Amino acid sequence: MTRGHPPDIDQHDPGSSVLVVSPSMDASETVATVDAIQRAGIDADADSDADADRHPIVVVSRAHTAEAILEGWRNTVGTFPTDFGIVSIGEVTRSVATGTAAMTLPQANIFTVGSEDVTGIGIAIGEALAHYREDTTPVLWFESLTPLLEEKGLEMTFRFLHVTLEEIRQANATAYVHIDSSVHDDQTITTLTHLFDDVLEFGRND
Helix, strand or coil, X not given: CXXXXXXXXCCCCCCCEEEEEECCCCHHHHHXXXXXXXXXXHHHHCCCHHHHHHCCEEEEECCCCHHHHHHHHHHHCCCCCCCEEEEEECCCCHHHCCCEEEEECCCCEEEEECCCCHHHHHHHHHHHHHCCCCCCCCEEEEECHHHHHHHHHHHHHHXXXXXXXXXXXXXXXXXXXXXXXXXXXXXXXXXXXXXXXXEEECCCCC
């Protein structure tokens, strides 16, 4: 069962971070939610699609491949963002499993990094954000913390977020970081909320 529409998203200030607590999302649901976040930022600035250029989108995903995100965007939204970056975690060969790789497609800039390389994930996020003008306010979506927590544990995930969220703040970006509410207990989620400026919770029928 999937949601019929993305949740209502309030605009958050550039440099802030939001923990998104919800069940897992497929690629189309992820795209619809990210599109709603960007549109909330546009509406807060002015009622004009031209302002989309001020809000580049970066999607960081272990759950979905870059191809799945692009296909989901094509089918769900139709028009790709003017400035679109994807950090795909796990889509690298063993020979570059401890590094990052990048390529530019007509639809998006793609950055790939190995799933075991936690430091590399942070570097790839920084490279993706550095791709855009200083006068922009990027929107970053991280899908999702759940694999990182399952593979690296709470302590390492906490340290990773502590460093990465500060780098995102310095880039004047707004971070939305998803965690699967059906997998983790309240104590784990509560521990992570201390790192964020706000928490957004919704369920399947919201």
